[in-house]
Amino acid sequence: MDTSFTPEDLAFRDEVRAFLKEAYDAELQARLASGEPQVYKQAVIDWQKRLHAKGWIAPNWPVEYGGTGWDATRQFIYDSERAAFGVRDVVPFGLKMVGPVLYTFGTQAQKERFLPAILASDEWWCQGYSEPGSGSDLASLKTRAVLDRDEYVVTGAKIWTTYAQFADWIFCLVRTSNEGKKQEGISFLLIDMKSPGVKVNPIVSIDNHHSLNEVEFNDVRVPVANRIGEQDKGWTYAKALLAHERTSIAGVADTKRNLGLVRDYAAREINGGRSLLSDPMFQARLSDIDIELMALEFTELRVLAAVASGGAPGAESSLLKIKGTELQQAVQSLAMEVAAYYQGVLPNELGAQKLGHEFGSKARQSYMYGRAATIYGGSNEVQKNIIAKAVLGL
C-alpha cells in the first residue's frame, strides 16, 4: 500500500499548476462568469480547446483514441489541481459520456466521424435519457424509433436535457421494440439537433437559470448509420456509460475546494465579535463534512487504482455517486448558513452598491440547483437499489 508521490509525480503537479496559471487566465474567467449564454458557451469551448491543444482534454480515454495515458496518481493530481484552481471540469456529455460509448461500441466510421470533434470541442453534445414519463425507471422509456428503409423515424420527448439549447448532437435511448423485457427493446441513437422535427423547449429551474430543457422529436429521420451497436441492445451500452457518469458525478475534488471556500468565508464572517469559523457549533458542522470528504477522497482513489489496474467502475461507482452528491449538498447547505441574510439576495439586484456579499446569491443558486445532484444520474434511492442487488446480493 503506497499513496506517496514520486519526484516525477511532483514534477507533473508543478506542470499542471503552471499550465492552469497560464491558460486559465483572467480574461477567460471573466467570460466564463458571464450571464450571457452565448458568451459563456464560447468561453467553455475556448477553454476546452486550450486543454485539447495541451493534450489533456480526455484523461479518462485510452491513449489510442486521444487519452493522456495517465495512471491513477496523475489523474488524481490533475483533478485535485484543476479543482483547487477553481477550474470547472469539462462539459461531460461528449467527453465523459458518449465518447467512451463510441470508442467502446462504435464502428470505425462512427469513431472517425465523431471522436475528433468531441476532442476538439467542435460539436456540443447533450444527453437524451430521461423522459416526461421515465425518470428513475429509465427502461420504461417510450420515445419510439421505427425503421423506414435506411432511416429511423423518431417520435417522442426527452426531458431535463442540460444545455440542449447549445447542442449540435444528442445521444438518445429510443424504443425499437415492445417485445420481451423492457430493457431489451431499446436502441442507442445519435441524432443531429438540426434535423427537421427537433424542438427544444426551455425549462427554468429553481436557481432562476435556464440550463434544462425538454426536447421534442416529431417524425425526426435518423440514418441507421447513427445507431450504436445492434438494434434493441442499447441498454447494454447505456449501462456502461452510466457507471462512468456516476463516477464523475461524485465531484470529490470540486467539493473539497468548495468546502475550503466556505471555511474561508466563515473565517471572515464576524458574529458577536468572533469569527463564525471559531464557533464550536459551526466547527462541528464543518468537520462532519470535512471528515466524510477525507474518507471519500480515498474511496475515489481506491476506485481509480482498481480501474487503472484493469478493473471497470462497477457498483462502487454507485457508492461514489451517493456519498459524493450528499456531500455536495451538505457543503451547499453550510454555505447558505454562512451567507445568512444575503442568501436571499437576487443576482444583479445590488448593482453597484456592493455589500461584499456576492457570495450570498451564488450560494443560493448552487444550493437550489444542487438539489438536482441526488436526482440525476439515477436518483440516490435507485443507487441504493443497485448496491443492494449487485454488491449485497439481495
Next chain:
Amino acid sequence: MNFEFSEEQIMLRDSVARFIQDNYAFDVRQDIAASEQGISRDNWKTFAELGWLSIPFAEEHGGFGGGAVDVMLVMEQLGKGLVLEPYLATVLLFGGLLRKGGSAELQGEYIPRIIEGNCLGAFAYLERQSRYELADVLTTASPSAGGYRLNGEKVVVFNGANADQVIVSARTSGGQNDEDGISLFLLPATAPGLEKLPYRMMDGQLVANLVFRDVEVPAANLVGELDQGFALMQAVVMEANMALAAEALGIMEQLNAKTLEYTKTRKQFGVAIGHFQALQHRMVDTFMAYEQTKSLLYRAVCALTDEKEDAATAVHALKVMVDRAGKLVFSEAIQLHGGMGLTDELDIGHFAKRLMMINTTFGNGDYHQSQFSALRYNTGAAL
C-alpha cells in the same frame, strides 16, 4: 499509487485469519472471557510462535520491523474474532512506549521478553478525573534516594490484572493539566506498595485499578526524558488509535456480513426479510459506512507510514468516523436481527459492546472531532 498488500503482508493477514477461524469460535471466546484470567496463555504462546508479538519491533531486538500496515492487518483480524488476549496493551502500548522512548537497557531487557511471549505489559494512564485528557495527571513521582517515589491511582488499566510490567504516567513537575512535567516509569506489577483491583468490562476484558502508595522506582526505569513524557504518550496513542480503528473495521465487517446473511434466511410475511427495500437501504447505509471507514483507515495508515505532517489530523478524523459508523453498524445489526439481536447468546451484542469500548478508548468521537477542528481550522492551513 496502489492499495495492494505485499506477499508478506498477505501471509501475515491470512495466518491471523486462519488462527481465528480454527481457534476462536464465539463459544470458545466466551469461555476464555469467563475464565479467571480472562485470556488464554496458550493462545499468547501461539501468538509468540507465529511471530505476531514481534511485528512493530526493530530487527536488532529480534523484531519483524513491521509498520502501520502490518499492525492494521493484524488488528483487523483480531477484531473479527473479538480476541481477548492483550495485543494492544502489551505490544502496542507498553511495547510502543518502550520502542519509541525506552533506554537501550530497558529495550534490551523487555522487548525480547515481549516477543517471546514472556512479558505481559500494561500502560497505566487514566485517572478518575482525567476522562480523555492524557495530560491530566495527578499521580506524582517525587525524587527519592534510589530514584522516584510514586503516589496516586490509575483506573481502567487495560490488561492491568495480568500485566507483569507496567508503564505509568506520573507528574514530576507542573500543574494538573500541564503537558510539561509528565514522566513515564516502568515498574513490575509486584512492586511493594502497588495494589491491584481487577474488574471486568462490558467487552469481556479484565482491567484493573492500580493504587500507588510510596512505590519506589529506580531512576534507570524512566521511559523517555524526565518531564517530557507527554509527546511520547501522544505518539504511541496516535498509533494505538489507528490500531483500534482497524480492530473496529474488522468488527464492522463481521456485523455487516452476519446481518446480511440473516436477512437472506429469516422469513416474514412469506419472504426473506432482505427482500424489503426499507431493510435493503439500511444495509446499503451500513455497507457505505464500512467502506468510508476503511478509506479513512487507509488514509491514516498511509499518513503514519510516510510520517506526514497531517497524520494526527487523519487519525482524529478516523476515530470520529469509527465512532459514528460503528454506532450505525451495530445499531442496525441489532435492529435487523430483531429480538434475537437483544440476546446475550448471540454474538451480535458482544461485537456491539467491543465497538462501544473502542469508541470510548483514548477519546470518543466528539473529543476527536474537537481535536480535529482545532488542528484544522485554527491554523489557516489548506484543507
